[in-house]
């Protein structure tokens with residue numbers, strides 16, 4: 001694994017390749033929260049991994065989203081009961097589908113157990129207890145100073161009173177977290193058994209993180225911090241996992257290949273080129289290795305060679321939408337939007353109209369400067385943003401298409417929506433106010449613009 005690079009660099013790389021970054025509401029709570037990676041192929045695979053587990057947990061109707069975070073360290077967590085967040089590093093470090101599926105099963109265990117809301121209650125209680133402890137401590141200190149005892153004897157006693165309950169509360173919380181982790185393990189194994197899958201991958205992954213392992217010793221790993229892994233917990237997990245009839249079940253080779261393809265793609269987009277070539281040397285003729293090399297070739301500016309490599313991939317898998325998407329993306333970013341249209345149309349059709357790919361197609365149509373494409377671009381982009389409402393790219397391209405058509409009311413509204421999704425509320429409000437003056441009062445466009453003008457900034461979002 002390469003050393004994690006600075007986030008700004010990663011962001012720059014990812015933005016350059018149009019994996020449209022979407023600051024999502026949950027993440028906006030952290031002032032400049034970690035950006036999100038958007039990629040149809042990776043998201044689709046993770047959705048397929050998670051769907052049966054969510055179904056067996058009775059959560060299939062909750063429309064739980066899987067969000068890939070732009071972080072190279074291993075982590076996966078739930079934060080709001082509606083999404084499972086997973087670092088791309090967790091994908092990279094999971095060698096088999098079964099390993100990451102095990103992590104998703106564990107996180108689903110947290111969701112199904114409602115651990116988040118319970119944790120919040122626990123925290124609220126802890127705060128009350130903490131306040132009482134502070135007041136008691138402060139009272140003792142005041143008493144000490146009133147007594148004219150300036151050597152601090154009683155004041156220190158006051159401090160001890162403060163430290164005592166805090167330590168007690170901390171221990172209570174830790175044991176509570178431990179309990180939740182064990183419950184999530186148990187639920188996760190249950191979901192895996194119910195879907196005929198092995199919990200070996202979950203065990204293998206968690207074993208790497210046990211408290212006395214190298215990972216834990218490093219201390220900085222977020223997964224170890226949020227997931228205390230005492231040896232007893234891992235031993236209990238192993239016992240549960242081994243007792244399953246599916247313990248030795250192997251991953252389906254076709255699924256393993258898709259897993260390896262997504263890891264190759266993540267490596268090519270996110271890692272240094274020398275790392276990519278070390279992982280996937282030219283002597284490696286496998287499909288994932290060829291995929292990684294084709295991507296890194298295009299990212300580093302050799303369009304002609306990249307296209308030849310991508311065509312080789314298409315020959316091997318003529319119905320793989322993501323090869324056509326890659327071809328279109330390479331051409332689009334190589335300033336050849338007209339040539340990008342055909343492969344992107346093919347990618348849209350093979351991917352059953354994946355909205356993020358539709359946005360790329362819309363972008364290519366708009367970038368040609370050919371007015372004959374304007375109406376089609378608007379239709380495609382509208383369909384895309386209706387199904388994928390959190391990617392600013394779709395609205396930004398829609399704004400350009402409307403502008404070309406001379407429909408400045410819709411152009412302002414779409415620009416406002418793009419700004420809003422980027423977290424730029426000031427620009428969003430200005431554009432929405434201007435859009436309102438261009439629409440007739442009460443029309444759907446006016447109402448949407450009015451909603452943006454009236455919208456409260458999301459917590460942590462820049463409100464000025």
Ligand SMILES: [Zn+2]
Nearest residue numbers: 110181184227
């Ligand atoms: Zn957990």
